[in-house]
Amino acid sequence: MSAPRGDAVREVTRCRSCRCARLVTILDLGDLPACDDFPPSGSDPAGDGRWPLGLRWCPQCTLVQLSHTSPGPETPLATTSRTAGAHAVHMAAALRDSPETKGGATLREFGSAHGGHWADELERVGFTATEAVADLVVDNHGLIHAEDLDAALAERVEALADDGVLAIEFHHALAQVTGHQVDTIRHGHPVYLSLTAWQHACARHGLVVVDAWPEPVYGGCLVVLARRGDEGTVRAPSVDAVLAQEHAAGLDREEGYRRWGAAVTGVRRTVLDHLAAARAAGRSVLGYGAGSKAVTFLGVTGVDASLLPVVADASPDKQGRRIAGTSIEVVAPQDLLAHDPDEVLLLTWDIAPEVTEQLRAAGLTRADLSVALPEVHLVSVGG
Numbered sequence: 512m513s514a515p516r517g518d519a520v521r522e523v524t525r526c527r528s529c530r531c532a533r534l535v536t537i538l539d540l541g542d543l544p545a546c547d548d549f550p551p552s553g554s555d556p557a558g559d560g561r562w563p564l565g566l567r568w569c570p571q572c573t574l575v576q577l578s579h580t581s582p583g584p585e586t587p588l589a590t591t592s593r594t595a596g597a598h599a600v601h602m603a604a605a606l607r608d609s610p611e612t613k614g615g616a617t618l619r620e621f622g623s624a625h626g627g628h629w630a631d632e633l634e635r636v637g638f639t640a641t642e643a644v645a646d647l648v649v650d651n652h653g654l655i656h657a658e659d660l661d662a663a664l665a666e667r668v669e670a671l672a673d674d675g676v677l678a679i680e681f682h683h684a685l686a687q688v689t690g691h692q693v694d695t696i697r698h699g700h701p702v703y704l705s706l707t708a709w710q711h712a713c714a715r716h717g718l719v720v721v722d723a724w725p726e727p728v729y730g731g732c733l734v735v736l737a738r739r740g741d742e743g744t745v746r747a748p749s750v751d752a753v754l755a756q757e758h759a760a761g762l763d764r765e766e767g768y769r770r771w772g773a774a775v776t777g778v779r780r781t782v783l784d785h786l787a788a789a790r791a792a793g794r795s796v797l798g799y800g801a802g803s804k805a806v807t808f809l810g811v812t813g814v815d816a817s818l819l820p821v822v823a824d825a826s827p828d829k830q831g832r833r834i835a836g837t838s839i840e841v842v843a844p845q846d847l848l849a850h851d852p853d854e855v856l857l858l859t860w861d862i863a864p865e866v867t868e869q870l871r872a873a874g875l876t877r878a879d880l881s882v883a884l885p886e887v888h889l890v891s892v893g894g
């Protein structure tokens with residue numbers, strides 16, 4: 512899982528969407544490890560690969576993007592949760608029932624290892640998969656992994672029938688900024704999309720956004736439907752509602768995104784204070800969930816093994832390894848139970864209800880369960 516990779520990343524000076532050359536740096540997190548790197552336990556963190564991680568803002572199209580290309584290729588991590596499976600069923604029904612799609616439509620999916628696949632569920636509700644141009648082109652967290660957003664969008668538009676619909680789901684910058692989701696800024700996710708920025712990108716390819724709605728998965732996503740059209744194309748009222756929310760949160764301006772950077776400082780301080788206070792009081796705190804977010808979270812906050820000695824994870828591939836950039840070991844969930852901690856910090860906060868239920872069912876009854884974002888708080892009190 513710590514696949515050898517080149518360190519040939521390069522600085523990005525032109526917008527990944529509109530090619531504007533006036534990108535503004537709004538956050539610099541320094542050099543951080545790759546999110547799929549889990550070195551063997553006992554090895555020295557000083558030897559872990561690290562690459563520059565920062566955010567830049569485009570004053571022309573409002574897109575926020577990584578300051579450098581990412582080390583690659585990325586090894587997909589086992590992240591299939593029950594939540595993701597249920598979401599695929601829900602999204603298939605939502606796309607079938609949308610007034611923008613039609614019965615018997617053909618389907619093409621541009622998926623991702625992280626977002627799971629929707630094609631099977633979409634076929635189950637009546638869509639027909641094709642490799643040719645399709646009535647419905649679905650991008651399920653695929654495009655956000657593309658270094659070149661404009662080129663990736665062109666590929667999807669090419670796959671779209673003349674009167675077809677492009678449906679995309681992405682982690683919504685509105686949720687990322689307002690939820691202080693500093694651990695979603697990571698290598699391998701080059702772009703952080705708002706509807707404002709996506710609408711700009713679509714317009715350059717002759718597409719009009721016709722519908723948009725939020726989905727609660729992964730900490731807050733947005734689903735956006737677009738089709739070929741012009742200024743006269745009818746749009747659902749929710750499109751303007753989402754744009755208004757983004758404007759109110761400052762996401763069409765540089766200052767709004769600078770608040771995301773400021774959140775890093777706030778999260779770092781409160782997490783370190785919380786864990787140091789627990790240690791001083793003799794309370795043992797362990798972690799749960801060695802997902803991709805954990806690498807950024809621990810790297811950004813500087814939490815080390817003295818504050819969080821182990822993180823449990825259900826994936827056997829990660830057990831016996833450590834989280835890159837730290838000495839924190841990944842153990843099996845049963846080892847977490849054996850430690851009988853006073854508190855477990857859930858690093859996979861986006862699926863906290865599912866993890867809480869699993870840990871309680873497995874017999875972790877005494878420990879309090881907490882999450883660190885948007886600020887440290889308990890999600891379940893032990894008893």
Ligand SMILES: [Zn+2]
Nearest residue numbers: 526529569572
């Ligand atoms: Zn741009």
